[in-house]
Amino acid sequence: APAGPAPAHASLRPLVDLAAERVLVADEVAAAKWGTDSPIDDPAREREVLDAVARQAEELGADPEATARIFRDQIEASKVVQRGLYRRWDADPSQAPTERPDLGRIRLEINRINGELVRAIADSAAVRETPSCAGRLTAGAAAVIHGRHLDALHTVALGRSLPSVCERAEP
Numbered sequence: 001a002p003a004g005p006a007p008a009h010a011s012l013r014p015l016v017d018l019a020a021e022r023v024l025v026a027d028e029v030a031a032a033k034w035g036t037d038s039p040i041d042d043p044a045r046e047r048e049v050l051d052a053v054a055r056q057a058e059e060l061g062a063d064p065e066a067t068a069r070i071f072r073d074q075i076e077a078s079k080v081v082q083r084g085l086y087r088r089w090d091a092d093p094s095q096a097p098t099e100r101p102d103l104g105r106i107r108l109e110i111n112r113i114n115g116e117l118v119r120a121i122a123d124s125a126a127v128r129e130t131p132s133c134a135g136r137l138t139a140g141a142a143a144v145i146h147g148r149h150l151d152a153l154h155t156v157a158l159g160r161s162l163p164s165v166c167e168r169a170e171p
């Protein structure tokens, strides 16, 4: 797609909203792993995610490097939530989950969010290149934190998911 100037109404809220969906699903990931041998850090799955989203970006004619860079932060953000919940559950086992969702099923849900996020990243290519990007990102984050009633942990994690959105590629 030709990269014209960002339209005046260009919002980063759809992108931020998908990032929020992803940090919220991390609760289920943590519950699926808690008390099992599955580690919070799974480099093989991360590689799979990064390869898939770069390929999807390419198929859309979008920037695979920028997409992968943004997804590295999505992955870190998910782990912020998982570690935060593990700390909480270690400190107070009565808060720990009593049911274990299936990690395979949750990853299919994450794959769906990933696909939508790749498209939102592609759709925001022009606005991500403008000087107004940071302001739009902050506005989108504020709206999503409020709209989704994010708690402190998920607000911190959402913040962790966003730093590369307005980062321009090195010349």
Ligand SMILES: C=C(O[C@@H]1C=C(C(=O)O)C=C[C@H]1O)C(=O)O
Pocket (backbone or CB within 6 Å): 029, 040, 041, 042, 043, 045, 046, 049, 074, 075, 076, 078, 079, 107, 110
């Ligand atoms: C979400 C998971 O936990 C971590 C985060 C990942 C992600 O955000 O895609 C992938 C692998 C894990 O390092 C998972 O294991 O699926």
